[in-house]
Amino acid sequence: MTSYVLGRLFALLLTTLAASLIVFLLMQILPGDPAAVMLGVNAQPETLAALRTKLGLDQPLWTRYLDWIGGFPFGDFGVSHTYSTPISQLLAPRIMVTLPLALLSMAISVGVALPVGVYAASRRGKPGDFLSMGAAQIGVAIPNFWLGLLLILFFALHLRWLPASGFAGWEDGLWRGLRSLILPALALGLPLAAILARVTRSAVIEALGEDFIRTARAKGLTSRAALWRHATPNALIPVATIVGMQFSFLLAGTIIIENVFNLPGVGRLIFQSIAQRDLVTVQSLVTLLAACVIFVNFLVDLAYGWLDPRLAAGGGR
Amino acid sequence: MSAPLLELDGLTVALGTGGVELLSGLSLVLERGERLGLVGESGSGKSLTALAIMGLLPEQMRVSGGLRFAGDDLPALPEERMRRLRGRRIAMIFQEPMTALNPVMSIGAQIAEGRRLHLGESRAEAEAVARRLLDRVGLPGPRFDLGLYPHQLSGGQRQRVMIAMAAACGPDLLIADEPTTALDVTVQAQILDLLDEIVEETGAALLLITHDLGVVSETADRIAVMYAGRIVETGATEEVFARMAHPYSQGLFAASPYGLDLRRAPGGPRPRLKAIPGMVPDPARRPAHCVFAERCGFVQPDCLRISPRLAPLDSGGARWPHLAACLHPRAGGLAP
Amino acid sequence: MTLEEEISAPQRGRGLLRAIFRSRNLTIGLFVLLLAIGMAVVSEFWTPYPPNALRIRDKLQGPSLAHWFGTDHFGRDVFSMIMAGARNSLEVALTAVAVGIGIGVPLGALAAARGGWIDGFVMRLTDLAFAFPALLTAVIVTAIFGPSAVNAMIAIGIFNIPVFARVTRGAAMGLWKRDYVLAARCAGLGDAAITWRHILPNVNHVLIVQATIQFALAVVAEAGLSYVGLGAQPPQASWGKMLSDSQTYIYSAAHLAIFPGLAITITVLGLNLLGDGLRDLLDPRVRRQR
Ligand SMILES: Nc1ncnc2c1ncn2[C@@H]1O[C@H](COP(=O)(O)OP(=O)(O)O)[C@@H](O)[C@H]1O
Numbered sequence: 001m002t003s004y005v006l007g008r009l010f011a012l013l014l015t016t017l018a019a020s021l022i023v024f025l026l027m028q029i030l031p032g033d034p035a036a037v038m039l040g041v042n043a044q045p046e047t048l049a050a051l052r053t054k055l056g057l058d059q060p061l062w063t064r065y066l067d068w069i070g071g072f073p074f075g076d077f078g079v080s081h082t083y084s085t086p087i088s089q090l091l092a093p094r095i096m097v098t099l100p101l102a103l104l105s106m107a108i109s110v111g112v113a114l115p116v117g118v119y120a121a122s123r124r125g126k127p128g129d130f131l132s133m134g135a136a137q138i139g140v141a142i143p144n145f146w147l148g149l150l151l152i153l154f155f156a157l158h159l160r161w162l163p164a165s166g167f168a169g170w171e172d173g174l175w176r177g178l179r180s181l182i183l184p185a186l187a188l189g190l191p192l193a194a195i196l197a198r199v200t201r202s203a204v205i206e207a208l209g210e211d212f213i214r215t216a217r218a219k220g221l222t223s224r225a226a227l228w229r230h231a232t233p234n235a236l237i238p239v240a241t242i243v244g245m246q247f248s249f250l251l252a253g254t255i256i257i258e259n260v261f262n263l264p265g266v267g268r269l270i271f272q273s274i275a276q277r278d279l280v281t282v283q284s285l286v287t288l289l290a291a292c293v294i295f296v297n298f299l300v301d302l303a304y305g306w307l308d309p310r311l312a313a314g315g316g317r
Numbered sequence: 318m319s320a321p322l323l324e325l326d327g328l329t330v331a332l333g334t335g336g337v338e339l340l341s342g343l344s345l346v347l348e349r350g351e352r353l354g355l356v357g358e359s360g361s362g363k364s365l366t367a368l369a370i371m372g373l374l375p376e377q378m379r380v381s382g383g384l385r386f387a388g389d390d391l392p393a394l395p396e397e398r399m400r401r402l403r404g405r406r407i408a409m410i411f412q413e414p415m416t417a418l419n420p421v422m423s424i425g426a427q428i429a430e431g432r433r434l435h436l437g438e439s440r441a442e443a444e445a446v447a448r449r450l451l452d453r454v455g456l457p458g459p460r461f462d463l464g465l466y467p468h469q470l471s472g473g474q475r476q477r478v479m480i481a482m483a484a485a486c487g488p489d490l491l492i493a494d495e496p497t498t499a500l501d502v503t504v505q506a507q508i509l510d511l512l513d514e515i516v517e518e519t520g521a522a523l524l525l526i527t528h529d530l531g532v533v534s535e536t537a538d539r540i541a542v543m544y545a546g547r548i549v550e551t552g553a554t555e556e557v558f559a560r561m562a563h564p565y566s567q568g569l570f571a572a573s574p575y576g577l578d579l580r581r582a583p584g585g586p587r588p589r590l591k592a593i594p595g596m597v598p599d600p601a602r603r604p605a606h607c608v609f610a611e612r613c614g615f616v617q618p619d620c621l622r623i624s625p626r627l628a629p630l631d632s633g634g635a636r637w638p639h640l641a642a643c644l645h646p647r648a649g650g651l652a653p
Numbered sequence: 654m655t656l657e658e659e660i661s662a663p664q665r666g667r668g669l670l671r672a673i674f675r676s677r678n679l680t681i682g683l684f685v686l687l688l689a690i691g692m693a694v695v696s697e698f699w700t701p702y703p704p705n706a707l708r709i710r711d712k713l714q715g716p717s718l719a720h721w722f723g724t725d726h727f728g729r730d731v732f733s734m735i736m737a738g739a740r741n742s743l744e745v746a747l748t749a750v751a752v753g754i755g756i757g758v759p760l761g762a763l764a765a766a767r768g769g770w771i772d773g774f775v776m777r778l779t780d781l782a783f784a785f786p787a788l789l790t791a792v793i794v795t796a797i798f799g800p801s802a803v804n805a806m807i808a809i810g811i812f813n814i815p816v817f818a819r820v821t822r823g824a825a826m827g828l829w830k831r832d833y834v835l836a837a838r839c840a841g842l843g844d845a846a847i848t849w850r851h852i853l854p855n856v857n858h859v860l861i862v863q864a865t866i867q868f869a870l871a872v873v874a875e876a877g878l879s880y881v882g883l884g885a886q887p888p889q890a891s892w893g894k895m896l897s898d899s900q901t902y903i904y905s906a907a908h909l910a911i912f913p914g915l916a917i918t919i920t921v922l923g924l925n926l927l928g929d930g931l932r933d934l935l936d937p938r939v940r941r942q943r
Pocket residue numbers: 339357358359360361362363364365366375599600656657660661
């Protein structure tokens with residue numbers, strides 16, 4: 001088991017490195033000299049050259065790559081050109097927005113999708129199934145940024161329950177901060193929940209058709225107990241795959257949703273850095289995001305072993 | 318006199334009310350401690366009979382006629398009471414050990430589940446019993462840990478787990494639907510022996526479903542031959558085997574390797590297996606006359622007019638009458 | 654359908670309901686797609702008002718007979734802009750899917766045909782591509798090449814490449830073991846010829862379904878990019894851009910946020926229904942279990 005996990009971790013490291021290299025090379029194509037951008041159009045050639053040296057832009061490509069990636073293990077992601085601040089310092093407060101947002105959205109997605117999917121499967125072909133799957137069909141089609149606007153219109157402007165935009169921060173207590181994240185999390189999470197509910201439904205329907213369900217019923221379980229205790233655990237295996245994939249959607253989704261709700265998160269930072277041609281920041285943030293996605297997929301792989309004993313490493317025959 | 322353990326009295330199963338009949342007027346009685354073999358080609362309705370008794374028929378099927386268990390009219394029983402019979406007093410073993418066990422649940426949990434449900438035992442109590450049951454069915458610890466999962470066992474071992482599961486609550490009636498069909502020949506005999514012992518020890522009644530005449534001849538005291546959703550011949554195992562009054566029983570016998578071996582003259586050549594020509598008619602296309610007429614080698618004109626009912630033959634024994642649903646029952650022995 | 658199959662469908666009446674529902678997917682999906690295409694094509698010749706005509710006097714009006722969907726902050730007719738936006742959406746999505754198919758399918762077919770290290774390489778490449786969330790890729794690409802509708806097409810197209818490579822490879826893999834392919838090989842056909850004549854025609858249906866799904870995703874992605882300002886640039890009308898403009902006036906003119914969003918949602922919904930319907934129609938394997 002340990003060697004399996006170590007092996008996977010190593011592969012994960014390689015993939016992350018490859019991803020970082022791709023991002024790094026891509027950023028080199030970016031038109032516009034960051035030094036020129038920083039100094040503006042009227043910069044003197046000497047000042048420009050001095051800044052280029054200071055930023056290390058006159059070094060060969062591979063030295064710059066190694067310098068940059070070499071800092072990662074120590075939490076050194078470089079220094080932002082625009083803010084002249086270490087990127088790690090820019091990141092810290094923004095992660096406190098984006099991470100809770102992502103986790104909340106994921107919780108909404110799973111928390112809504114599982115019961116709805118299992119319910120629809122258990123009512124297969126009946127009105128409850130058509131209603132919930134019809135709703136899911138629409139949910140899949142709604143773009144999250146529009147859902148965000150609708151939520152603002154209804155819950156913030158009409159009912160005045162929750163703030164329309166901005167982030168209140170965590171300093172004034174958990175609830176204040178959480179309040180500003182509820183609508184964005186719903187906007188991100190509900191469309192994902194719609195996809196996941198459809199997957200859950202078909203996975204549960206498939207599991208319900210298996211022989212072991214009949215065995216469970218023959219043992220005296222109610223159809224409800226057979227559904228939740230026998231069919232659902234089997235259905236969780238395909239569901240976990242989708243949850244893993246959704247995490248990647250979700251991270252990308254934060255870029256847009258943080259714009260809709262004006263949240264000071266990582267997504268907005270990336271977006272602003274792109275607009276300001278802040279090369280190193282974009283490079284580091286995108287690499288970190290890719291690493292996150294790779295890591296979450298690794299966690300999902302581990303979860304498989306837990307959900308499906310047939311895949312558990314070291315299970316032995 | 319108390320009611321018989323299981324009593325089928327003209328049990329009929331149809332697709333929807335008044336729809337196609339899948340089972341037509343099955344009648345039989347099973348007492349505690351008896352072993353009844355239910356044989357017939359695949360598609361003759363054996364599994365449906367078992368599911369009807371378990372109350373687990375697909376939703377769209379309708380049951381009519383008598384179906385009583387220890388005096389209770391099963392189809393009329395509320396689902397909750399039926400559920401409490403399942404696994405507790407009537408247990409079932411299925412054909413496919415590969416798929417009949419839940420792949421993501423440990424075998425210990427699957428065996429213990431029934432006892433926790435029906436007897437309200439704690440997890441520890443039920444697992445202690447599960448441990449004893451596993452030992453009993455030939456899967457001793459520590460090699461066969463309760464925490465094993467089905468994929469870590471062979472087909473025969475899984476079927477042993479199924480038997481342990483079925484025996485867990487000490488049922489009065491054990492239904493085994495083709496318990497050995499999916500297994501290697503070498504394992505089949507062991508599983509049958511085990512089943513035999515378990516029934517012996519618990520005093521349960523056994524309804525053994527199979528298409529293999531060899532299996533019934535070894536295990537069952539009594540046999541019922543099914544064809545196209547009805548019983549066409551029934552009686553004590555030796556008497557049925559000795560006479561084979563219904564042409565279908567004869568055909569079944571002639572088509573089985575077991576029957577073949579019995580017919581083989583000592584030292585003589587091995588006779589060829591004779592498959593019954595044709596197939597079990599589709600339930601929607603069963604004739605109003607004798608259902609076997611289209612495949613019968615002894616068909617007479619009246620067979621195409623009348624649907625024969627189960628009637629006693631003179632060869633019946635004292636305990637169980639020998640019945641056959643044939644207008645022209647064979648006198649005895651196999652046709653050459 | 655044999656009796657047994659017919660019976661194991663949950664129930665007669667419900668079976669019928671489901672059958673209608675299923676074909677209804679196709680009907681609605683096709684209808685919506687044709688509607689969107691129709692709007693896009695007609696907008697080339699005619700719109701109720703010129704979509705770019707500024708009439709500040711009429712700004713921020715709610716829906717009325719004169720302006721069905723109201724007017725925006727420049728007094729432009731929202732309905733006309735939505736018609737013109739349809740063209741932009743479909744054009745970008747279509748190109749993006751074409752880019753994905755044009756590069757992804759040959760890549761996947763190559764991986765399936767050659768196997769070995771080529772297959773491994775292509776698969777690792779797609780793995781890597783999936784490590785970057787689609788939208789993030791698009792954001793980076795548009796950031797590098799500058800915001801424009803064309804770059805949005807390329808950006809979304811790039812993400813479609815690994816998707817089509819995977820799907821093609823997956824569907825083609827099994828075909829290579831079929832007898833008729835072996836026979837063709839014995840007859841002296843090369844990998845390319847076999848792929849062209851025997852493999853691709855048999856993965857067609859999978860590709861069509863996937864293309865429909867990707868088309869829907871591309872419509873959303875385009876709207877998203879335009880929403881954050883990286884897609885279509887003015888004066889080109891775009892649903893995503895309309896939504897981002899609407900946000901400023903959300904307190905006073907909610908209709909600006911409603912109609913473009915509805916247009917996106919209905920288009921995507923129609924395409925998804927079309928995809929579901931096509932899958933049921935073309936792939937008999939999934940028909941049973943859904
Ligand atoms: N779910 C079902 N729906 C409709 N017909 C069924 C179903 N299950 C079985 N049947 C039909 O009932 C008949 C008996 O089936 P079964 O009891 O499984 O036979 P056996 O177990 O003897 O092989 C067959 O003709 C089969 O087609």
